[in-house]
Amino acid sequence: MTAEIKSLFLTGPAGKLEALLNTGAPHATHAALVCHPHPLHGGTMHNKVVFNAMKALNSLGFPALRFNFRGAGLSEGTHHHGQGEVEDVRAALDWLDDQFHLPIIFCGFSFGAAVGLRASCPDPRVAGIISLGTPVEAEGRLYAYNFLRECAKPKLFISGAHDEFAPLPELQKVIASVPGPRQFVVIEGVGHFFEGKLDQVRSAIEHWVNETLLATHGGSPGF
Secondary structure (H helix, E strand, O other), rough: OOOOOEEEEEEEEEEEEEEEEEEOOOOOOOOEEEEOHHHHOOOOOOHHHHHHHHHHHHHOOOOOEEOOOOOOOOOOOOOOHHHHHHHHHHHHHHHHHHHOOOOOOEEEEHHHHHHHHHOOOOOOEEEEEEEEEEOEEEEEEOOOHHHHHHHHOEEEEEOOOOOOOOOOOHHEEEEOOOEEEEEEEEEEOOOOOOOOHHHHHHOOOOOHHHHHHHHHHHOOOOO
């Protein structure tokens, strides 16, 4: 079968959140949420990295939800410097749980990873976490991830070898402080946006999900 794309609005804490759902297989084992990069720098749910991450998860049969953070696209509200956006992620997790009652895989890119990790790590409905282009430095500010030291869920980190917002030595320190299970994939020859190598990002996501999350489910039905 072919996945359908449904346009909808979620009820968020600051108003309606514009969203797209790529439907899943009839007997999906998980649902997926993918969050976009910084809205003040042009980030939306249509970002290429977000789209490719969604396609990787949806190809495994999972219903995959993307949405625009408050103030982006047609979403109501105004940007809240990462604080309110954590609540936006929680609203999206609530919607997925209400609709599908399935374990959720969270995936975020850049700013979407930074805020989404805060919402997803303590949420018992989230079974696995994928962080793409995890920012550790931006505009002179350091992103803090001390909370990840309590996050024992399966985690996949994917970063470009030349990511200008995640220098490898700093990102490696963050990942080294995080409990397992965890995996770190470095895509060689690219920066923050994985230019020209998004197929490698998709392949890494699909492989990790199959090996880490689907082994106990006997595989995903796919389409």
